[in-house]
Amino acid sequence: MTDALRRWFGDLSLGVRLAAAGGRGSAVRLAWITIGIGLGVAALLTAASAGSVLDSHEQRTRARIIGAAPDADRPVPGVSPLYSSAVFTEFAGRRFGGEMLFADGATPPKVPGVEVLPKPGEIVLSPALRDLLASPEGTLLLPRFPQRVTGILGDEGLSGPWELHFYVGVERAELPGTSPAYSVGVPPERLYFDPLLSSLVVIASVVLLIPVVVFVAGTARLSASARDRRLAALRLIGADAGQVRRIVAGESLAGALVGLVAGVVFFVVGRDLVDSVSLFGMSIYGKDIRPSPALALLVFLVVPVIAVGTALVALRRTLIEPLGVSRGARRAPRRLWWRLLPILAGVALLAGQHRGMASQPQTALVVIGVVLVLVGLPMVLPWLLERCVRRSRGGPLSWQLAMRRMGAHGGASWRIVGGFAALLAGGIAVQALLLTSDSIHRDESWTPTADRDLAWTTTADSESARRLAERLRTMPGVRRAVSYDVVHAQQPPHLNGPVELIVAPCPALRELTPIQNCAEGDVFSFPEPNGEIADLPPGTEFVLSTAPEGRLSWRQPERVRPIARPAFHAPWSGAGLLITPAAVGQGVPQLQHLVAVRLGEDDPLALEAIRNEIGLTRPLSFSARATPVSDSERTYTAIRRLVTVGSVAALAVAAGGLLVVAFEHVRHRRRQFAVLSATGVPYSTLAWSVLWQNAVPVVLGTGAALACGLGLATLVLNTTPTPQRYDWEAIGLTGAAAVLAVLLATVMTLPQLRRAMRSEGLRTE
Amino acid sequence: MTELLVAKGLAKAFGPTNALVDASMSVRAGELVAVMGPSGSGKSTLLHCLAGILKPDAGSVTYRDAELSAMPDSERSALRRNDFGFVFQFGQLVPELTFLENVALPLRLGGMRRAEAERSAKVWMDLLEVGDIASKRPGEASGGQGQRVAVARALATEPKVLFADEPTGALDSLNGERVLRLLFDAARQTGAAVVLVTHEPRVAAYADREVVVRDGRTQDVELVA
Ligand SMILES: Nc1ncnc2c1ncn2[C@@H]1O[C@H](COP(=O)(O)OP(=O)(O)OP(=O)(O)O)[C@@H](O)[C@H]1O
């Protein structure tokens, strides 16, 4: 028993020895296996952490919401109330925010990441905001933060290391209408996963798994002839079939284990990097990237199993007999029908989930469909390549040489190219999915053209609104600025459009629109944008307040004079009345104090100055500009960039695999090249033949991948009700990377080819 | 002398080519049999059938009264590991391993510990005068040195039969002679029988017996020395 075990172990360790043995050629191969599997494993571990990243992000933002818990406004003994209101500001296309705080007492509830709450005139900043303000780019923003910095936010109060966030202390009066809070944070809740996002994570994992499989399978086939010779030699001296299998298992296990270790190292190093370098605008704490233990275990199990499994499957196909493969029978041509099965099944599944045909698309089925197509692609490609190679007749000598060689020993590079294509196709599909889901989060359904220059802000009272308008009027970039109050009133039931009630003294009304004669007590009426006058007979009642102390309403007087529509009004607002304060009377409860601004031509500098003048605690809103997404809403964009970078990186690794194939190819055919060159075949012909041999599979593979990826994206997006969009830039980038990979692989083999062609090529064992 | 290996009425075809038609021969313990014949006559095929590497289409090969074609693969592998040794023209060494590891390989496959296997491998390499290149790899030595390493490996398990298929075919005559002399001496020391395929009558002259293969048929020529 122990003896048998020892021999098993002996066979395995012999395999490990063989994997590590063999001079430079196999050292390069082992290095590539390590890097290839390592990157794959790191990527898989990252994908396995997607849940923890999103979860932590959600928890972190939930933990700092003030007074949103169900019982947050119930007084807690020993805790003094905290008043707050969220604020947002924009700078250089970035939207970020914080809270205005007023702590009414010495023992306010604890805000995460804040040591001491800021008093009025003080502020607590996130490290990223502090750094931005201290940097040259931040000088423009600096005037918006005149407060005294009394603290820096800790990690626990931020969603990520690069988040811009702040807590500014204000007076109680600046927080009208807010209720006191006695607790901070909302109890953690099970995260709602967007079904599209979760299927994306699964698809991305599969796409990432493919290079691992391809690498393992490809490297198992890399030096197929050398390995077959080696195993034949072992068989000759008496290794039985089981021993050969164990030796092969040991060989591939060695690569897989080294790759796993490298993968964990890559993952850990990359995770630490996330804290110190802002990658692709992502703001994630390294400590939040925690692979789910179950998934990590799965990765650790699946990768070696795939490695050993593919090696053993490949072994089954190349019959290892003591005389080696040189005397073996001719290989049967590849059959198409069973290779087509996965793709057909996948397409059928996806088509079946097409919206309209299925009442409710099932994510699991969609994912299975995608996986089937992606797995099927590398199975069909070798057949396609073989067909093309066998069809090819004629052409220059270099082309013929390449075709014949591919016909004879295509296996390894075809498999690599197949995986490469699957990877590319998966990348394109994920790209399209991400882009589509991105548009859910960023509302771009309307593209405003007019009135982009119209903006407004609110102030605490009419007087400060008037003064702000005055100050703004003198600033560069401001064409006009006016202040007025808006009364919030219930609309009379018979009106179908909203009517705005604007209250301002005559001089301010004249700023809004030309008025010939204006006296206190006057009321004017302006039409809708299309010129229609609202149906407002004298005596129409506007209910201003339904408070229990007494119903308050305002009746439209007899005399209402028509005037032109104020130039400040956004096209989407309706008709309205301009009312002098005397006409409203006393006791109007809810007045909103507005300052409206018309800007000059687009001038980001002036815009930031205007924002600074308005101050941090009041946002400047635009009527017709999309608000940029805030930092915490950029997840999709970040993931999409990450996918692009990931697929380019994986392509690079695949290109590296191709390079190894090309190297091995030249190395093993040193003698042939030397003989060819000795018989007078010029170097350029041989070099071209190497180029053809690399390029033909890659071009075919890239073409198939583009077709497959776009088709896949179309099919998947058809299962969702979202409009389809493709990131042509990223697709072009990946395609270009593929072509570059071929050229690089070829160029890098040329020195070796040249060396092989010299005399030493003739000398081999 | 006892007959170790007996082949009777062997036939083997590769597609349309009849490599062996009707071949019979025997090998006795410790003797040296030379197999001669024109190129393509079926010498290598006969050798492979004798060693149980190839299965004949017809006829039988018995080793110590056991029918080779009736054995399962694992038993035939064990036979190759323990009782047979092989030296071919080239290509039987594992290029990834050093010479020492190559010689130790059959011992390790047989379950011997690494250190022990390499120690006894070194002894054989010294015997064949290649002990000094133990740490080199097959690409890094001359053809004659490589063949001597191959002989050392074939003999390391102290086989009963050593099969050699033109072991010196790729060497110049001086080097070839040297390798053969070492092979014969070492085989005689261990008492191994040698089945040697060769083209050269000069080499065949060392043999106890000569088998001539012509168009897949054998003609036994008993040499009375
Ligand atoms: N695996 C094979 N597939 C097809 N034909 C084969 C195979 N092995 C041998 N042959 C054919 O069988 C015949 C005998 O081959 P064999 O190698 O036994 O000859 P040989 O006497 O060893 O020749 P040489 O002296 O050139 O080595 C030849 O015609 C050869 O082409």
Ligand SMILES: [Mg+2]
């Ligand atoms: Mg022969």
